[in-house]
Amino acid sequence: xxxxxxxxxxxxxxxxxxxxxxxxxxxxxxxxxxxxxxxxxxxxxxxxxxxxxxxxxxxxxxxxxxxxxxxxxxxxxxxxxxxxxxxxxxxxxxxxxxxxxxxxxxxxxxxxxxxxxxxxxxxxxxxxxxxxxxxxxxxxxxxxxxxxxxxxxxxxxxxxxxxxxxxxxxxxxxxxxxxxxxxxxxxxxxxxxxxxxxxxxxxxxxxxxxxxxxxxxxxxxxxxxxxxxxxxxxxxxxxxxxxxxxxxxxxxxxxxxxxxxxxxxxxxxxxxxxxxxxxxxxxxxxxxxxxxxxxxxxxxxxxxxxxxxxxxxxxxxxxxxxxxxxxxxxxxxxxxxxxxxxxxxxxxxxxxxxxxxxxxxxxxxxxxxxxxxxxxxxxxxxxxx
Amino acid sequence: xxxxxxxxxxxxxxxxxxxxxxxxxxxxxxxxxxxxxxxxxxxxxxxxxxxxxxxxxxxxxxxxxxxxxxxxxxxxxxxxxxxxxxxxxxxxxxxxxxxxxxxxxxxxxxxxxxxxxxxxxxxxxxxxxxxxxxxxxxxxxxxxxxxxxxxxxxxxxxxxxxxxxxxxxxxxxxxxxxxxxxxxxxxxxxxxxxxxxxxxxxxxxxxxxxxxxxxxxxxxxxxxxxxxxxxxxxxxxxxxxxxxxxxxxxxxxxxxxxxxxxxxxxxxxxxxxxxxxxxxxxxxxxxxxxxxxxxxxxxxxxxxxxxxxxxxxxxxxxxxxxxxxxxxxxxxxxxxxxxxxxxxxxxxxxxxxxxxxxxxxxxxxxxxxxxxxxxxxxxxxxxxxxxx
Numbered sequence: 001x002x003x004x005x006x007x008x009x010x011x012x013x014x015x016x017x018x019x020x021x022x023x024x025x026x027x028x029x030x031x032x033x034x035x036x037x038x039x040x041x042x043x044x045x046x047x048x049x050x051x052x053x054x055x056x057x058x059x060x061x062x063x064x065x066x067x068x069x070x071x072x073x074x075x076x077x078x079x080x081x082x083x084x085x086x087x088x089x090x091x092x093x094x095x096x097x098x099x100x101x102x103x104x105x106x107x108x109x110x111x112x113x114x115x116x117x118x119x120x121x122x123x124x125x126x127x128x129x130x131x132x133x134x135x136x137x138x139x140x141x142x143x144x145x146x147x148x149x150x151x152x153x154x155x156x157x158x159x160x161x162x163x164x165x166x167x168x169x170x171x172x173x174x175x176x177x178x179x180x181x182x183x184x185x186x187x188x189x190x191x192x193x194x195x196x197x198x199x200x201x202x203x204x205x206x207x208x209x210x211x212x213x214x215x216x217x218x219x220x221x222x223x224x225x226x227x228x229x230x231x232x233x234x235x236x237x238x239x240x241x242x243x244x245x246x247x248x249x250x251x252x253x254x255x256x257x258x259x260x261x262x263x264x265x266x267x268x269x270x271x272x273x274x275x276x277x278x279x280x281x282x283x284x285x286x287x288x289x290x291x292x293x294x295x296x297x298x299x300x301x302x303x304x305x306x307x308x309x310x311x312x313x314x315x316x317x318x319x320x321x322x323x324x325x326x327x328x329x330x331x332x333x334x335x336x337x338x339x340x341x342x343x344x345x346x347x348x349x350x351x352x353x354x355x356x357x358x359x360x361x362x363x364x365x366x367x368x369x370x371x372x373x374x375x376x377x378x379x380x381x382x383x384x385x
Numbered sequence: 386x387x388x389x390x391x392x393x394x395x396x397x398x399x400x401x402x403x404x405x406x407x408x409x410x411x412x413x414x415x416x417x418x419x420x421x422x423x424x425x426x427x428x429x430x431x432x433x434x435x436x437x438x439x440x441x442x443x444x445x446x447x448x449x450x451x452x453x454x455x456x457x458x459x460x461x462x463x464x465x466x467x468x469x470x471x472x473x474x475x476x477x478x479x480x481x482x483x484x485x486x487x488x489x490x491x492x493x494x495x496x497x498x499x500x501x502x503x504x505x506x507x508x509x510x511x512x513x514x515x516x517x518x519x520x521x522x523x524x525x526x527x528x529x530x531x532x533x534x535x536x537x538x539x540x541x542x543x544x545x546x547x548x549x550x551x552x553x554x555x556x557x558x559x560x561x562x563x564x565x566x567x568x569x570x571x572x573x574x575x576x577x578x579x580x581x582x583x584x585x586x587x588x589x590x591x592x593x594x595x596x597x598x599x600x601x602x603x604x605x606x607x608x609x610x611x612x613x614x615x616x617x618x619x620x621x622x623x624x625x626x627x628x629x630x631x632x633x634x635x636x637x638x639x640x641x642x643x644x645x646x647x648x649x650x651x652x653x654x655x656x657x658x659x660x661x662x663x664x665x666x667x668x669x670x671x672x673x674x675x676x677x678x679x680x681x682x683x684x685x686x687x688x689x690x691x692x693x694x695x696x697x698x699x700x701x702x703x704x705x706x707x708x709x710x711x712x713x714x715x716x717x718x719x720x721x722x723x724x725x726x727x728x729x730x731x732x733x734x735x736x737x738x739x740x741x742x743x744x745x746x747x748x749x750x751x752x753x754x755x756x757x758x759x760x761x762x763x764x765x766x767x768x769x770x771x772x773x
Contacts, residue, residue, distance in 0.1 A: 024660065027649060028653045031650060063486070099634070160445060160447055233587070252720060253719070254717050259642075265416075266650070268413065272406050276403055279402060
């Protein structure tokens, strides 16, 4: 394995240039990794969806509510194990720009349909007892500096007025990608206020969450639910949780596509930086390659030298980029919390960045290696010095 | 000063491949930077165009979008009879009461549904929004299930072309006309007769009231009085500001992503520029030695290399801006977080953006070329001339 020694020494001949190239490739791989993480962050909702949960919402759009009376009918459909409901609150805490999701759950039992949210039983009991109790995700608790037992006042937009809650519990996620930014409270709190001030809006829920016995029958059961309410005043659209999350992707499709285009551009930039260096390096060493050829080294050896050095540099750059990716995505995740509830690094991202580095290493060496092989020894030796 | 112009420019042509590669690399970074700026500019322009300074819009207090605002009929009566509201030829208040809802419609291109705005309105709307014109077909007839479609909606959504039909709220609606609103947010909406929309969605209320002011300067009086009125819980805004505010969340989001990408990219570009300039210095040690021997000062040598770096960067900048300007032909359709509805807008180039992009490019060139230039200036004449 003397070849590694040779490659290393060769690379170190121009320490500064090699270091800069490694840095350049590293930064570009980092950029690629960040972009891919952003793209996959959009899809965490889809990836995290439970296969045995369906979401049923108004067919018109998610912004329309459904009557509570539908619950009994849904429960009677064969294959349905449990039904609960959620409603979007869309309030804000002090500043409207500090968005976080607030969802009204039917009651404490709703949490049983979401095993991925880890809450302790004391908190659930409190949630069940007190109408204005709230259970908040750890990320949002940290963000606003709340503690269990705090009184929190939210200003409603869809449901106007000031709403006072007491935080009775905190929930964490079972996995890294679970959404831990949500603020859950009791739907009864909304309904009671509506009874007092907007009687027309009583008994309305946002969407149904349906747990089914057999995930394989998801399509059938969804169709059965929609059939139940077809041609009524409140038609539903029922789909698996994954499909529901996926439908939100349609809204940001344009942004995702742009990010993918930019990822491709980044790969181009990486290639340019690496190829530039290899071209410069190879040009300087033409006479050396001529000498090697005179000594009897074959074209294969030359390719090995050039390709090897290129792979070494881009490999080191790739490793640097991947190492930096972890702390940087954590920092970015904290900054972008509002828009991305979770910012995990997909294993696929590691695979993609690693193979990009290797691919770039190979491609950057192609042109210089080709030139070196085609070189006539006499021409090469002519450039002594 | 011939040194700065002629010498530096001609040096760029010496090592064409390397210089070319660096220019392309820098160009790509500038392209991304300019494209993001153009995107947020386009978004702002679209939403700022939406609305006039002469109009005030009334929504429920604390509502930041019409889709979450509810105003009762009784409140509407109080609002439209204020003294600051202009009157039309018949002596009636120049105001339009509208209802706004979100409906899922299938996109033409791309997957899935998107939230589209349906606005229930009346004929009066043309008096208040003077930049709206019917470009094909005709206005809807009150009392029917007819709609007119904004320019962007007719292009992006299935069934929304002239004569097309879409189904929602248990009814089939026919598109009888298309309208154009000069690139404002209204192009992304479908308009229908207000009573029909109210009936179909069983919401006998208004989302907003837009009124023409007799004198824009009287806006503050109107705002103070209405917001203090105990019979009402409303928020009064100038129409332009109201719609512009709706772009805030999306603009912040796009800006943030853009900045993150630009920062990381610019690091890469700076490193690329550094590599090229170090290569240039290494290749020209004899030249540098000669220049110094002839009497040119260290500072001048450093300046020469800095200028060369800036030239490369500016060329890359021009390439990037030129490529970005081609994006002005592209329209983007995405969800505006402020209203949760689909909005179409395009990339808008402005002289300020061109300036920023070129300045950004020059800055990258300066930073990247700095250290190599310093090295060039520090070369000892004797050693430099000895090199080959």
